Amino acid sequence: MTLLVHLTPAKNIRSIRRAGIRAVSVGRTDATGVYCLPVLPSYQNTYQWGRELRRGGQRTLVAVHFRIPDDEPVLVGHYNTRPVELASAAAAALIAGQQDARGYELLVPRPIQAGEIHRIRGVNQVTGWRYMPNAHGRPPCACPICNPRGAYGAAKIRKAFDEA
Incomplete structure (x- = not known):
């Protein structure tokens, strides 16, 4: 099972615990899903999107850790390139193997059920890059x-x- 993390505003915690994460984000290929990243050894790379997401006006973000099957298809790529479809374990390995993993994103093209959520935790609010890596x-x-x-x-x- 691949462990992934999704960053969301703290005001969504109650809804996510009850019903999971809705697949409302629209990706580059017009597919809807949940943006996330694999949990990596580097805290900076795992939560790299935090500062950029805060630019949208959200004050406090939390990390929602969840697990999906290793063979589940996901879309993965750098934020300014067209994503490719890979199995979730292969996508996590692709991101982990990058020399500079900043700017990579993973899109799970379905909602995340409440039972798949591993934990919800606070994150450092100043981690990451703004505008672009x-x-x-x-x-x-x-x-x-x-x-x-x-x-x-x-x-x-x-x-x-x-x-x-």
Whole structure:
């Protein structure tokens, strides 16, 4: 059984314990499912999406650990590439074998039942990257997709871009 982790806002804990995780995320191939990552030896790589997910406005995230069968098909790939379908154990091995696993994601194309959940725990809220892996030291993109109006600091970023 492959142990995977899904990050979600803390307000969803009660619903997840009762009914599991709904498959509402839309992937790159228009498949719906649950985004997650395998539990890796590196805490940083396991919970790498934490800071990026917090940019959406959620203050506190929790990790939902769950198990799925090793032969269950999942979609896996880097966030800016087209995912491939692999068995969950092979997908976990693919991510674990990467020199730099930042930016990888795994999509389970079905809901996760409450009985499959192993545990729910709090995570460090400042773990991970923002905008993209290796973005530190590079100016953020000023386009309206990356910095929508009203987002924290967006006006300052757009102003700096216009002056350059």
